[in-house]
Each structure stands twice: as structure tokens, then as C-alpha cells.
Amino acid sequence: MSTGILEFLTVFVLAAFVGIEVINAVPSILHTPLMSGSNAIHGIVLVGTILIMGEAHGAVQITLAFLAVLLATLNIVGGFVVTDRMLEMFKAKPAERPAKDATPSDESGGDR
Amino acid sequence: MSLDTFIDLVYLLAAIGFILALKGLGSPKYARNGNLLAAGAAAVAVGMTFAYPSVRTHSLNLILTLVAMVIGATIAVPAARKVKMTAMPQMVAIFNGVGGGAAALISIVVFLIEAPAKPAVYRIAEVLFGVLVGCVSFAGSAIAFAKLQELMTGRPVTYPAQQVINAVVAVAIVGLAVGTLVTGSVPLLVATALLSLVLGVIFVLPIGGADVPVLISLLNSFTGLAVAASGFTLNNNLLIIAGTLVGASGILLTRMMSKAMGRSLANVLFSAFGSVVTAGGGADGTGETRTVRSGTPEDIGVLLAYARKVVIIPGYGLAVAQAQHTARELADLLMERGVEVFYAIHPVAGRMPGHMNVLLAEANVPYDELKEMDEANPEMATADVALVVGANDTVNPAAKNTPGSPIYGMPIINADEAENIVFLKRSMRPGFAGIDNDLLFDDKTTLLFGDAKDTLTKLVAAVKSA
Numbered sequence: 001m002s003t004g005i006l007e008f009l010t011v012f013v014l015a016a017f018v019g020i021e022v023i024n025a026v027p028s029i030l031h032t033p034l035m036s037g038s039n040a041i042h043g044i045v046l047v048g049t050i051l052i053m054g055e056a057h058g059a060v061q062i063t064l065a066f067l068a069v070l071l072a073t074l075n076i077v078g079g080f081v082v083t084d085r086m087l088e089m090f091k092a093k094p095a096e097r098p099a100k101d102a103t104p105s106d107e108s109g110g111d112r
Numbered sequence: 113m114s115l116d117t118f119i120d121l122v123y124l125l126a127a128i129g130f131i132l133a134l135k136g137l138g139s140p141k142y143a144r145n146g147n148l149l150a151a152g153a154a155a156v157a158v159g160m161t162f163a164y165p166s167v168r169t170h171s172l173n174l175i176l177t178l179v180a181m182v183i184g185a186t187i188a189v190p191a192a193r194k195v196k197m198t199a200m201p202q203m204v205a206i207f208n209g210v211g212g213g214a215a216a217l218i219s220i221v222v223f224l225i226e227a228p229a230k231p232a233v234y235r236i237a238e239v240l241f242g243v244l245v246g247c248v249s250f251a252g253s254a255i256a257f258a259k260l261q262e263l264m265t266g267r268p269v270t271y272p273a274q275q276v277i278n279a280v281v282a283v284a285i286v287g288l289a290v291g292t293l294v295t296g297s298v299p300l301l302v303a304t305a306l307l308s309l310v311l312g313v314i315f316v317l318p319i320g321g322a323d324v325p326v327l328i329s330l331l332n333s334f335t336g337l338a339v340a341a342s343g344f345t346l347n348n349n350l351l352i353i354a355g356t357l358v359g360a361s362g363i364l365l366t367r368m369m370s371k372a373m374g375r376s377l378a379n380v381l382f383s384a385f386g387s388v389v390t391a392g393g394g395a396d397g398t399g400e401t402r403t404v405r406s407g408t409p410e411d412i413g414v415l416l417a418y419a420r421k422v423v424i425i426p427g428y429g430l431a432v433a434q435a436q437h438t439a440r441e442l443a444d445l446l447m448e449r450g451v452e453v454f455y456a457i458h459p460v461a462g463r464m465p466g467h468m469n470v471l472l473a474e475a476n477v478p479y480d481e482l483k484e485m486d487e488a489n490p491e492m493a494t495a496d497v498a499l500v501v502g503a504n505d506t507v508n509p510a511a512k513n514t515p516g517s518p519i520y521g522m523p524i525i526n527a528d529e530a531e532n533i534v535f536l537k538r539s540m541r542p543g544f545a546g547i548d549n550d551l552l553f554d555d556k557t558t559l560l561f562g563d564a565k566d567t568l569t570k571l572v573a574a575v576k577s578a
Contacts, residue, residue, distance in 0.1 A: 005234060008344055008352055015340075015353045018131055019360030026138040026365075029457075029482070032200070032466035035365060037137045037147050039208045039332050041130050042358040044154050045339045046181075047123075047161045048218045048351050053177045054167040061221050062173065066180050068217035073184025075211035076158075080151040081192035082203055087144040089473040 036083040043076025115163060122160045123350035129153025130354050134361060140479075157350060197474055198431045201464045202260035205328050208335050209253025215338035215355075216246025216305065222345045223301055230296045235345070240289050242341030243301065244308045249334040251312025256324050256331065259316075266321025274318065281311050315381075323380050325464040326369045330381075333362025369460070404540070407558040409567065412534055413574020415558075416442075419496035419532075421452040423488065425525050426468055427461050429502015429538060433564035436475035439501060442572050443481070449575075454481050456488035456525050458506035489526050498530035502537070502564045508549045518547060533557040536567045 026034055049068040056065040113121075129149050136146020161167060168174050188207075195203045219242030226235065258264045271277075285307050292300040319327050336358030343351030370377045416422055422443075430439060443453045455477065461468040469482060483491075492498065500507055507527040510517040527533050533556050540552070551557060560567050 004347065005344070008347065008349070011349055011352050012340060012344075012356050015356035016360040019134070019357040020364055022131060022135045022357070023138050023361040023364060026368075027140065029466045029469035029484075030138060030140060030143060031365060031369070031459075032464045032470055033143055033147075034134075034137045035329055035332055035362075035464065036200070036204050037143075037150065038134065038336070038358045038361055038365075039204055039211070040147070041133065041150050041154070041354050042211050042332075042336045042339045043207075044126075044130075044157060044350060044354045045211055045214045045218070045342060046154075046158055048339070048342045048346050048348060049214055050158070050161045050167055050177055051164065051346055051348070052218050052221045053173050054164065054169060055225055056173060056221055057225070061224050062176065064217050064221050064224075065173075066176050068214045068221070069177050069180035070184045071210040071217070072214035073181045074188045075207050075214060076154055077185045078188035078192045078203070078207040079211075080147065080154070081189055082195065082200065082207065083147045084144065084151075085192065086197075086200065086470050087147055089470060 033083055033086045036079065036086060040076060040079025040083050043072060043079045046072035046076050048072075115165075119160050119163055120349070123157055123348075126153040126157035126160075127350055127353040129156075130357060134357060196434075197471055198434070199261070200470070201325060201328060201462075201467065202257045204464075205253045205256045205260065205331070208328065208332050209250045209257065212246045212249030212253065212331070212335040212338050214246075215335065215342045216243050216250060216308075218342040219243045219246065219338075219345055220301065220305060224298065227296055227298050227301075233293055236293050236296060238341055238344040239301070240292060240304065242338050242345060243305050244285065244289070245334050245341065246338035247305050247308035248312040248315065249331045249338060251309040252316045252327070252331050252334075253312075255313055255316040256328055259321055259324055266324075268320040269317040274314075278314055281307060281314060285311060319381065325460060325467075326366055326377070326380050328464065329362060329366040329369055330377075333359050333366060336360075336362055404552055404559050405557065407534075407560055409560060409570035409574045410578075412558060412560055413571050414578045415532060415534070416446060416451070416497055416499070416571065417449060417575045417578035419446075419451055421491075421495045422446055422497045422499055423492065423495045423527075423530065424453065424455045425461075425498060425500045425503050425507060425527055426455060426457070426472070427501065427503020427506060429504075429536070430564045431462055431468070431471050431502070433502065433566075435501065435563075435565035435568050436471045436477075438565050438568040438572065440472070440475045440477050442568055442575065443477070445572060445575050454483050454488070454491075456483055456485065456492075458485050458503070458525050459523075461503060461506055485523060485525055492526040492529040495530040497532045497534060498527040500527055500533065500535045501568065504537070504549050505547070507551060508547070509551055510547065510549070513550075527551065528554065528556075531556070535559045536564050537561060538563060 049072045053065040053069055056062045130153055133146040133150035136142035136149065219239045223239045259266050285304060288300055288304040288307060292304055316327060336355045340352050340355030340359060343355055367377055370380045424439060424443060426439065430436060446453050455472060457468050462471065472482060505519060507525050508519060509528050511519045511522040511524045514520055528551055533551065533554065535552060535557060537559060
């Protein structure tokens, strides 16, 4: 086994500990955004798909790599946008209670 | 400094960005900035990747990369923008699944490139891990999506000889994997990939709808690990760090979630929840002969208007009816009359932990009116009315009193301790877990049937005229 793999294993183990430590005390109201945000972060697999496309030769490899880039882009772009939309709602504590007429509630037909 | 070193340095900065972003996502104050930081770090890292000469060697490949990215972004942005807050869980599931698929594809292509030269065993092992975990995550997320989107039943799917079939598939995958390790054969790897997809499907099928949130969190963690495996095959530290961060934190989050349901993770994933549920379904017949008391909106409006303390317990029914705004309107109205009102949020209310908080935040409900279960429960005994809006399992006393029940041991909000209990429900159908709720038949309970938004609107009118 080369020393290269050992270095990567070291990084892996340390990252695992960091991953556990860093989210240790998350209030449960943020569990959904956290899941969504970490979902976006693993979208960085896009970097790997771009690299592998550079190495791909022949129709089979290129098709698979194309698919990989496409899927990874969905993951990373969709992930960050969805998370941002969720968190938009947590912005600045509503200082004063908005007037009650702010809620459109009278459209009937909400029933399915 | 060589180009490679410079790129690695930028990757290192991106990795630091991800760590800080995860930390930020854990606090309400910094969460949004954390997400933006992660997005920025990702953008820089992706942009930097194009500096590698190998990425630009073949112009056809480069063009295809860019085309794929444009198509992906064109699909993802509108999908993520337009998705309703209630459909958020399945959106996360699908974005997670495609990430797992991408990781598996990387491993497969690396193997196709290296296979002619018979790679070292540890290289094949890295590839196998990425393929196996990535495919399970992809197929599993697809099924989870189908369950949440109600393209298929949310009930656990069981069939004869399920355990035997699972065991056969698992053993076959191990056999194929060992075969691939020894021979370095491409067909064997492809077979492993296909069977891993099957494993992902049969792994998720027997998991009931109520447990799908825990499952998505677990699959999110799986994708992280698959991405880390791609990092190993590509010798890329950034992928290893980002993937492992998500893998480790995802497992922790998954454990927190199963803990909130009072069960071990193994129990959530492998308990024969299905068989018990069918038994519960059979008991429906006896349930229907019992009588429930249903009230008019006017009765309930008066009850609420002259209460001292009202606790609103929202559930998924509130979410599907898009009734969060109307719920807030009712709460505001009651508070104007001097009634003490707060929302009691069960950790798994909605379909993901914290899902209900997101929905209520959308309706501008202030934080201080939201109480977590542990904070709310001591106050239940002094509440005049527990207003249960579209929730069922999270207030089912069977979790405390019926040892045989599938939800026995799950912490619940003690709505049964309140002076009066009002259920706003669409029908007498049992909740997501598929079991009866004795609380519906309690003497203190009044039911108001209908879509949560309609019934809440009627209550608002009733309280106004009370």
C-alpha cells in the first residue's frame, strides 16, 4: 500500500472527527436546513465529475461522465438554492408583529 | 509555486469554508451566511478545477462538461425555487440521490479507465465502495422521493420471503464485490452496481412513511461517504474532506432524529414496522364502532375565545393544507383577546425534523411562540385547550400506554393532559404511522372534520363573533 493512500486516510479520519464536533449542538429547529445544507456541500462531487470528464475516452466513458456532471450539478445548484430558500425564512427575527391582515387566508378552494 | 499546488491551496480554503459553513448552519443567527459561504466556496473550487490542464485537453470533453452544467443548472434552479415548502423533504431526497449517482459514476469511469492495467486491490476497493454506497443512496433516495411525493404508498411495503430475498441480494453483492477485487473484471463491477441499485430499493421499501425523514438523513450521510470514496479514487482531498464531513455529521443527525422518535436507528431501519401496522389496520373495524364527538366551529370558537391558555399542536395536515398563515391569524386573534397561546412543536412534526419550524417561520410566527416538545410538555396540564391541527401520531397516547404499539416509546406531546382537546382532522383515517389514536375517542376530545385551512378559517370567524 502506497504512502499516498495513508495520507488520504489521515485526512479522512480527521475530517470525520471535525464533522462530528462541528455540528454537535444544533437546535432541532435547524435540523432540516442543516440536512439540506450538508446535502448541498456533498454536491462538491461536481469537482470530481469535471476531473473525470477530462480523463474520459470513448463513447461509453464520455456518456457516463456527462451524466455524472449533470447529476452533480443538480445536486450542488439545487441543494444550495433550496437551503437558501429555507433559511430565508429564518432571517432577522420579526421585530414587530406584522398586522393580521397580512395573511391571505380567504381564498376558498384550498381544499383538495 | 506550481499550478497543482496553487489549486490544492484553493481547495484547502474551500474545505475550510465548508467546515465553517457547517458550523454556521448550526446556529439560527449564522445559518444563512453559512450556506452562502459554502456556496461561494463550492463555486470557487469548481471554477478552480478548470485550471487543471487535463480538464481542458480535449475540447469536446470540456464542451460536454459545460453543456451538462448548464443543463443541470437550468433544471435545478427553477425546481428549487418553485418547490413548495411542504414538498421540501422530497426535494432534498432527490438532490441527495443524484449526488450519490454522480459519485457512483465517477468510480465506474475511473475503473473503466484503469481496468485494462489491472489496478491494485486497494484501488478496486475504493471504487467498489463508491459504487456500492453511491448506488444504494441513488436508488434509496428515488424510492424515498416516491413515498413522500405519494407516487407510491407511504406504508411499509412487505412481501413474502422478504428477509430471504434481502439476504440473497446482500450475499450476491458481497460475492460480486470479492470477484471484482480478485479479477478486476468490468462486467462484475457493472453487475455489482446494478445489484446495489436493487439493494437500495429493497432497503427502503419496508421503511414506513413516518420514518422516511430519518432515512433521508441516513442516505444523505451515505452520499457523503460515496463522495469521500470518489475523493480517494481521484486522490482529491477536497472531496474526501467535504464527503466525510457530511458523512459524519449526517450519521450524528440521523441518530438525533431516531432518538427524537425514542427508537434506535437499527429499530427504525429494520424493525418489522410493517407487520405491526397491518395488525393495527385490522383493528380499525373495532375502532369505527366507538363514538367520537364532533363539534361545530362555533362551539369550538367559544371554547378557544374564553380559554386562558391554548396550545396549538401542528402536524403535517397543517402543512399540506398550507394553513400555517391561517393558524397564525387564529393565534394572533386569540392573543389580542388576552389568551396565552403558543405552538408546541414535536421534533418530527411534518416530515423532517425542524420541518414545522420552517413552515411556521414562513408564516412569520415569532420564535418565542414556538416551544419544543420538552419545553411544552410541563405546560400541557395547565392548558385549557390543546388544538391539534393535522397531527395525530405525535399526540397518540399509545406511545406511552400501549407496549405493543409500533410507536411505543416515542416521546409525544402530552395533549391528553390538557383540559380540552380539539382535533382538526380531514377524516378518521389514522396518521402516517398507520395506527389508531385513542385520544380521538376521549371524553375531553372534540373533533372538527375538514381541510385544516377551511376549519381554521371558520374558527377565526367564530372567535371574532364570540
